[in-house]
Amino acid sequence: MLVILFALVLPAAPGAIAQSTTRAETLWSSYFGGGQGDQVLAVATDDFGHIYIAGRTGGGLTLGNDTSGQSGATFQDTLGGGLTDAFLGKVAPHGSVLWLTYFGGEGDDEAVDILVDGMSGVYLVGNTTSTTAIATDSCAQDTAGGGRDAFLARFSEHGELLGATYIGGTGNETALGGTFDPWSRPMVYGRCDASLPMLDTLAQQPYTAGLDGFVLAMQDIHLPASGTYLGGSGDDEVKAMTAGGSAGQYALLNTTSPGLATPGAYMEQPGGGTDGALMKLDTNLVKVTCSYFGSLMDDHLSDMALHLDTLAICGTTTADTLFLDSLAYRTSNQGSSDGFVTLLDADLQPLRCTFIGGAEEDSLFAVRFDTGGDLYLSGTTRSAGLASGIVPDGSLSGPSDGFVLRMNTIDSVEWAGYFGGANEEVAATLCVIGHTSVLMGGSTSSTSAIAEAGHQMIYGGGADDGFMSRWDQETSTPCEGICTGSGGGGGGSGSGSGGSYSGVSPPLLQYDICLGESVTFIAYGGALGIGAAWMWYADGCGDPAHFLTSGDTITIQPTTSFTLSVRAESVNSVSACRHLPIVVHTYPNPYVDVTDTICVGSEALLMASGADSFTWSVGDSIIASGQSASWIPDSSGTQQVTLTATNGPACAVDVDSDVEVLPLPSSIWNVIGPSCHGSEDGLIIRDTTDIPVSLVAWVGPGIQGDTLAGTGTGTFHVTVTATNGCQRTDSILVEGPPALIDSVGTTPALCGLPNGTATAMIPVPMPGLLFNWGNGPTSQAQALDLPQGNYTLLVTDSTGCEEEYMFTIISLGAITAVIVPDSIPAINGQTVLQGFCVPPDSLASYSWSPTYGLQDPGSPVTPCTSEGTTTYYLLVTSSDGCTSMDSVVVLSLPAPVDPLDPCGEAFLPTAFSPNGDGLNDELCPLGGCYTELSLVILDRWGGTLYASDSPENACWNGTRNGTPVPAGVYAFSFSATRSTGEEIDLTGTLELHR
Known part of the structure; x- marks a missing residue:
């Protein structure tokens, strides 16, 4: 079931009828002016259909629709000074002013363009000679440059100034418009007669001479982002630009400079006088393609628009012909000057071109495409006979009138109408909503035949007033979606009562509502054609059985979920249908289970069911979420736990539960530390408190009671249990005197x-x-x-x-000098002295004395020649400077000669020193005549270090498998048979020295 509470009701429309494009009607027209000169120079719309207007004023503006003239949010409600101020206003789709503000200082100020940033606000582009009341804190340029400067200001959707900056140098700068670059940053363009400081470091092309065009993109109003100069050696200005895209954007120039066109352009050379120039710029504002457009006469380009890959430009010329198009609506100039419009492809090659005008002077100032690609043009004419179709005004009313027309091809005009009274009008700006509504603004000196159901119905006075007029066609533009809010719907005439748009939401994808609640919906965006109304349905458009009501808004109180649908309908046409799923949620009836009594610091269990989501809170603090949760209270007393149970996004009920939080026992601990470091005569005593205690238990020692004696230093843990059952565990630090020694x-x-x-x-x-x-x-x-x-x-x-x-x-460092053996025979006076130190020291020094007969008295091993018995002393000095001495007796003996024993004595030396000095480096059996031999060297564990059974070569070099063994004592076994028949069998120990 669906309950409709309120809507503006109109009859349901029949099925669609083929649309007509030859009719336009005035929805509303209004003066905007006071007692001085005023002009509307810019108009734009946001996504919803609100209209922003801007221009220049000499003061006396009617700021709102109430009797005081002060309605709406107004940043500046009086003229700042000078002859003119800029102004900016926001108008409801049906023509009521929501707010209007001046913007200016002590000089002359004007606004020339508006950049709408979705629904969040607008940028205002203009010019000023004021040195105060323009720039704000943290802006890119907070002081005037000199002469005339451009400015960029940002306002919220409610008319609040968010920031503003000067754009100027020491010369005169003139902003002619603005757009957005490919990154949606605001961009200002125009002309300058000197370089701009904030642009010079960014420019892809430097300032040339005279008047140059300039383009400057800003990071909001705080920092310059990118920019360049455009032009050449003559005078140049950037008159219009398209919004940036992934391929860059287009710029429209008026120029007297040669050399701007690129090879292969439609016009590589200027025609003469002032010509137009079209440029395609990449995303870095570097020129990709450029072509002149003009004739031998003076030609002035005014505006450009882009639809898909088709570019439209318009302007005014005195030439008889331009681009030849034999099928055009007008193939030649009909008077002294005519407007013209030309279509070009993405490479700036002309496709179609037509003149617009009559026998007198005519000018085109603005061109726009609608969403279907049809053209709209506005300008000023002194020629009669230009009207066609069904329009509000089909004849010239004064010396000059504004006029607006629609073309679906260059071949024909669908409709064309005049706008004006008995005096002069100039149509300076144009805006199209969808493919339905046309907004035309400019200035008028006519005191009547202008206003119709508008904000200001009476001419303000002075030389001229600004004006704004909305014309609607028969075909409606579908809304973008459905939103919540109040006031007249997007693009519709509504009730004509004004209304607040502050509550408008963006288009919704789904709306969740609680059973029994009501809500008001609005058709978001779009525009109603002549005689059309928004038609609301349940579950799809067009079925009379599902029709709900008509009007800009609908207020419903649904009882079940359904899809809300809306479209524009008239006797001639219907628009596409837009849908919004409405999901109805019942309020939950939750079951709650909460621990009712708990001690401070313990965990309370929270459980609930019967809802989609659950949030638990105590006071203003959310403590947990979820169907099962827990809570640890930190203070005692009765505390209220609130469960918020929710179905859907917001259908919630609160359930309160009281929890009695019991206090913990508190203790005051008196600590006496041990008397000496490391002793255990410390004492801990508990003082009684207000909360009765049933048990005091010490962790570890297994002791109960208020006192713990015989403690050393450290941390002791005790659990105190109150009579209410709550427990508290304290950690008590016992400290003692410091250690006497570290x-x-x-x-x-x-x-x-x-x-x-x-x-x-x-x-x-x-x-x-x-x-x-x-x-x-x-x-x-x-x-x-x-x-x-x-x-x-x-x-x-x-x-x-x-x-x-x-x-x-x-x-x-203690060492011992060692000489082995203690006495040595010198056969025929020759022997070798060997010494070493224990422990070994490779850096030790050696000194033998006396030195006579010694070959090297500074070496631990030295050959010795002795003629008699001599005692030698060895002094060893370690690397640490410690010394030790030993001695050896050398006995000089003649060499024994035994002719009966030519094989000599068989024996094995018991010491050798394999240190690589060439002396005693190997241990070999002495004597000769061995026929069989076995030599085995063992370590102290009985492991074999060396073994040989070769009678010819049985010598050990002090290694094991090629690795030197350490100095020390080793065991040996030596057995042999000699040719003399002698059998030898020896075992013992030997010493290895290094």
């Missing part, structure tokens, strides 16, 4: 002498400390002349506390 720093006993030292490191300086290093207490924290060994230091403070610290004095 560590002992030592130096070693060097070279094995009693010269080590020990120093006690005290963490906290304390008076009265005594140190016992083993020979009685002393106040000295350092002990000297300590031999190698283990020690215990006893430190005592003034209270009798004692601490022990064990430390070790190590020996460093």
